Amino acid sequence: MKKKVGIVGVARTSYGKRPEAHLQDLSFEAVQKVLEQTGLRFTEDGSGIDATVSCSQDHWDGWTISSKNAIDGAGGHLRTEEKVAADGAYALYYAVLCILSGHHDCILIIAHTKESQVDGRLIENTGIEPMYGRMLGLDFTTCAALQARRYMDERGITPTQCARVVVKNRKNAMGNPAAPVSEILTEDDVLTAPILADPIRVPEAKPVADGACAVIVATEEKALQWTDRPVWVKGMGCCYDRHYPGYRDLIDPLALRKAATMAYGMAGVSDPRKEVDLVELSEYFAYQELLWCEGLGLCPEGEGGKLVDSGATGPGGDIPVNPSGGLLAGVPVNVAGLDRAVEAALQLRAEAEERQVEGARTALVHGTGGACGQMHCVLVLGR
Amino acid sequence: MSDEPLEIVIPMDLRFKWSAGPHLGHFLRELREGNIVANRCPECGRLQLPPTPVCGRCHVAMGTDWVPLSTKGTVISYSFVVDPMYDAGIGDMRPVPYTIAAIVLDGGPDVAFFHRLEEKDPEKVRVGMRVEAVFRPPGKRQGLMEDIIHFRTID
Amino acid sequence: MGDRVAIMGVGQTDHRYMRPDVNHEEMIHEAVRLALEDAGLTIRDIDTVIFDNMDLFEGHYLADAMTVDGAGMYLKPGLKMNTGGTSGGTAVATGWQHVASGLFETALVVGWQKQDASPSIGSLVTAREPLYDRELAAGAVGIFATMGLQYMQETGCREEHAALARVIMADNARKNPHAHLKLEITVEDVLASRVLVWPVRLLHMSPTSCGACALVLGSEARARKGPKTPVWIRDLETAHREVSVFRGGCVEPRPQVSAIEVAAGRLYRRNGITDPAGQIDVWELYTPSSWALFHWMELFGICEKGQAWRLVEKEAIRLDGPIPIEPSGGVVSTNPIGASGVIRVAEAALQIRKEAGERQVAKDVKTAVATAWGAGSWIVMFYLTREA
Numbered sequence: 001m002k003k004k005v006g007i008v009g010v011a012r013t014s015y016g017k018r019p020e021a022h023l024q025d026l027s028f029e030a031v032q033k034v035l036e037q038t039g040l041r042f043t044e045d046g047s048g049i050d051a052t053v054s055c056s057q058d059h060w061d062g063w064t065i066s067s068k069n070a071i072d073g074a075g076g077h078l079r080t081e082e083k084v085a086a087d088g089a090y091a092l093y094y095a096v097l098c099i100l101s102g103h104h105d106c107i108l109i110i111a112h113t114k115e116s117q118v119d120g121r122l123i124e125n126t127g128i129e130p131m132y133g134r135m136l137g138l139d140f141t142t143c144a145a146l147q148a149r150r151y152m153d154e155r156g157i158t159p160t161q162c163a164r165v166v167v168k169n170r171k172n173a174m175g176n177p178a179a180p181v182s183e184i185l186t187e188d189d190v191l192t193a194p195i196l197a198d199p200i201r202v203p204e205a206k207p208v209a210d211g212a213c214a215v216i217v218a219t220e221e222k223a224l225q226w227t228d229r230p231v232w233v234k235g236m237g238c239c240y241d242r243h244y245p246g247y248r249d250l251i252d253p254l255a256l257r258k259a260a261t262m263a264y265g266m267a268g269v270s271d272p273r274k275e276v277d278l279v280e281l282s283e284y285f286a287y288q289e290l291l292w293c294e295g296l297g298l299c300p301e302g303e304g305g306k307l308v309d310s311g312a313t314g315p316g317g318d319i320p321v322n323p324s325g326g327l328l329a330g331v332p333v334n335v336a337g338l339d340r341a342v343e344a345a346l347q348l349r350a351e352a353e354e355r356q357v358e359g360a361r362t363a364l365v366h367g368t369g370g371a372c373g374q375m376h377c378v379l380v381l382g383r
Numbered sequence: 384m385s386d387e388p389l390e391i392v393i394p395m396d397l398r399f400k401w402s403a404g405p406h407l408g409h410f411l412r413e414l415r416e417g418n419i420v421a422n423r424c425p426e427c428g429r430l431q432l433p434p435t436p437v438c439g440r441c442h443v444a445m446g447t448d449w450v451p452l453s454t455k456g457t458v459i460s461y462s463f464v465v466d467p468m469y470d471a472g473i474g475d476m477r478p479v480p481y482t483i484a485a486i487v488l489d490g491g492p493d494v495a496f497f498h499r500l501e502e503k504d505p506e507k508v509r510v511g512m513r514v515e516a517v518f519r520p521p522g523k524r525q526g527l528m529e530d531i532i533h534f535r536t537i538d
Numbered sequence: 539m540g541d542r543v544a545i546m547g548v549g550q551t552d553h554r555y556m557r558p559d560v561n562h563e564e565m566i567h568e569a570v571r572l573a574l575e576d577a578g579l580t581i582r583d584i585d586t587v588i589f590d591n592m593d594l595f596e597g598h599y600l601a602d603a604m605t606v607d608g609a610g611m612y613l614k615p616g617l618k619m620n621t622g623g624t625s626g627g628t629a630v631a632t633g634w635q636h637v638a639s640g641l642f643e644t645a646l647v648v649g650w651q652k653q654d655a656s657p658s659i660g661s662l663v664t665a666r667e668p669l670y671d672r673e674l675a676a677g678a679v680g681i682f683a684t685m686g687l688q689y690m691q692e693t694g695c696r697e698e699h700a701a702l703a704r705v706i707m708a709d710n711a712r713k714n715p716h717a718h719l720k721l722e723i724t725v726e727d728v729l730a731s732r733v734l735v736w737p738v739r740l741l742h743m744s745p746t747s748c749g750a751c752a753l754v755l756g757s758e759a760r761a762r763k764g765p766k767t768p769v770w771i772r773d774l775e776t777a778h779r780e781v782s783v784f785r786g787g788c789v790e791p792r793p794q795v796s797a798i799e800v801a802a803g804r805l806y807r808r809n810g811i812t813d814p815a816g817q818i819d820v821w822e823l824y825t826p827s828s829w830a831l832f833h834w835m836e837l838f839g840i841c842e843k844g845q846a847w848r849l850v851e852k853e854a855i856r857l858d859g860p861i862p863i864e865p866s867g868g869v870v871s872t873n874p875i876g877a878s879g880v881i882r883v884a885e886a887a888l889q890i891r892k893e894a895g896e897r898q899v900a901k902d903v904k905t906a907v908a909t910a911w912g913a914g915s916w917i918v919m920f921y922l923t924r925e926a
């Protein structure tokens with residue numbers, strides 16, 4: 001990238017179910033935290049935040065123009081606010097572009113979703129084309145089950161390998177104060193848990209979560225002025241695949257590979273396994289962590305299972321994946337990708353406490369959307 | 384075979400369980416008791432109706448400065464709704480006609496409260512008329528805007 | 539400021555009340571194909587695609603994902619924006635940011651809405667707080683009724699003037715092959731149409747339309763190589779207003795602060811615009827009701843407060859007048875919501891290229907302002923120029 005863009009603040013709510021909170025409360029809580037942390041304010045003279053990028057979905061909020069639940073709390077009054085209707089990683093991606101363009105110097109990004117207020121599978125059913133797949137009752141869970149089955153059948157991925165992802169991420173989540181899951185599971189627990197959509201069992205799916213997270217990004221000059229531990233966005237990319245899962249080879253995360261290639265090219269990463277110190281990716285289901293690792297080039301094609309078996313992605317491994325516990329720890333949809341950036345930034349600032357990866361200098365951030373990972377966004381962050 | 388365009392009707396029924404949050408929640412709990420309250424911005428002093436967690440203008444968190452308003456007020460604007468309008472709650476048209484009004488409640492000069500009027504005769508409704516909230520009987524209220532049936536004319 | 543960004547190509551569907559002949563993807567594809575042809579490019583030349591619509595109107599979650607093939611997003615970077623009525627404007631702004639960032643040479647911006655899919659007003663009702671005023675909501679008509687009432691009370695404007703503004707926009711729309719409503723109406727016809735919320739009559743309101751509009755944006759190097767005169771997006775500005783106002787809450791202290799005035803003030807200051815009516819040759823404002831036009835003209839600084847109706851009375855806003863406004867016929871003639879903001883920019887670009895056909899204004903157009911408005915008070919605006 002021709003200019004450096006730095007992350008100067010990250011904050012979030014806790015992600016448990018929040019029956020006491022209005023949607024506005026969730027986003028405002030995260031904004032207040034990040035303002036308090038950075039001491040920044042909404043200004044017009046270049047001394048603070050000059051624009052806001054929000055991220056939410058009308059369907060999940062049940063609210064046309066869902067950004068209304070963020071705008072007042074995020075300083076939108078008589079100021080610039082734009083809403084990205086995609087995963088939170090895309091909101092960060094867009095905010096970085098707005099700084100590279102020179103149009104803004106400092107942007108607040110705020111993502112919120114309250115999953116517990118609606119049956120998310122009904123929402124995701126409306127994410128399937130209406131005439132062809134929606135009426136069959138397809139949603140992102142049933143589509144994922146089809147992808148998981150194909151992945152297991154074609155690549156020899158075993159239920160145990162998927163269970164290992166759950167066990168690892170649950171254990172990691174114990175060190176993450178924002179994570180709502182509070183129970184460590186054994187492989188046996190996972191393998192005997194109730195089926196959600198065969199072959200996916202309940203603990204292999206992302207739990208329901210509510211919450212918001214906020215990130216502030218700024219130009220190099222301002223980032224250096226405002227924090228002594230800036231985290232730089234070194235590269236980024238995103239990509240769409242086709243909609244119908246039937247058109248895609250479900251064991252080839254093509255859009256992810258393209259997004260990663262774009263991000264690596266920008267960041268000058270040639271061997272991610274060696275050059276990246278940790279990965280925060282969006283596994284809505286356990287098998288996806290293995291498949292996304294392949295797509296990110298962390299292991300050869302088809303070897304995602306072996307990767308988790310080797311312990312490389314666990315704590316102390318050579319490429320820790322989701323030291324936060326990932327999405328299986330409970331992170332709201334849409335917030336998910338931005339929360340990956342929050343986690344990565346905390347790691348690179350050596351503020352990740354119990355889940356700290358020692359000496360982390362480069363981290364991967366990944367967000368995804370649509371059935372079976374139809375679109376992906378990848379960012380490379382560095383110290 | 385004909386090639387008529389196919390348009391397929393798929394009803395969408397999404398049930399949402401909304402959390403009112405502490406501010407709107409306080410307002411609705413008061414409404415259940417037969418009271419109307421607004422919260423006041425600690426910086427600019429404006430009353431917020433509906434109550435919000437944050438003042439959009441000053442960007443400060445609302446505290447707990449609750450201001451009770453009278454259930455009586457003055458109509459500042461009104462409309463006879465004759466064009467059928469969707470009820471987002473049930474996805475169907477609501478019965479027309481009805482009268483909707485913006486009412487400035489006594490004690491809350493800088494906010495308008497929106498509700499229906501009992502009076503449906505266009506000849507009898509005017510700006511400046513005095514009205515009073517008619518609540519459902521205690522025990523029949525649920526902490527909803529519908530706890531007020533409508534506003535009746537009092538002058 | 540970042541790299542210079544130009545509009546290389548524009549394409550739009552013919553906008554209609556119903557499009558039962560196509561699904562939304564096919565409809566979008568019509569506009570995309572036209573924009574690419576106009577720019578002399580193929581989809582392979584496009585580096586990224588920006589997409590917008592208002593989701594609940596069609597009921598599709600992630601409509602962008604559903605429309606990858608038709609919008610030309612397959613294996614490309616891109617994202618979806620949704621900011622309500624301003625969505626189309628926001629999408630163009632997003633495309634601008636992509637090219638200005640220097641990371642992308644070209645960006646395709648696609649805005650659309652297919653309002654035959656659901657009762658739009660039912661979806662619009664869900665813009666209200668569900669626990670407070672959703673039960674009482676009555677669409678957007680009330681906002682314009684308030685504007686109209688207030689304007690008549692404070693100026694000498696009468697119903698006839700709003701009706702004349704509507705007639706002028708209809709006259710323009712009849713010269714625009716893409717327009718949805720091409721009404722042959724007189725002031726008397728408007729005044730005889732049904733009252734929705736007085737003084738707003740049926741003919742004062744925008745229709746519910748189906749349609750799509752696409753723009754190809756390019757860097758300076760790319761745009762100079764294109765077949766068409768590049769139209770430069772010289773600057774842009776977005777401003778919101780606190781949400782509680784739209785919730786029908788506050789009786790504002792006067793003078794009211796409008797997001798339009800704030801946004802226009804910033805954009806004019808940055809670009810040395812001190813006399814908007816003199817320096818801007820044509821205006822494509824997002825005017826969902828003819829009653830909004832007077833307010834917009836005054837808030838954008840086209841004339842002094844309280845004077846807009848006089849300019850309308852003199853018919854100064856006609857195609858051959860000194861201050862042409864809505865040469866396309868405007869939103870009041872055509873409103874596929876997610877496309878409407880993109881159409882404003884596209885139409886302004888055609889005026890600068892002098893390719894607006896019968897609706898080309900008489901003036902030599904060197905500069906234009908295009909806007910998008912939404913959610914009761916939000917604004918996105920663009921300053922377009924022929925000179926780089």
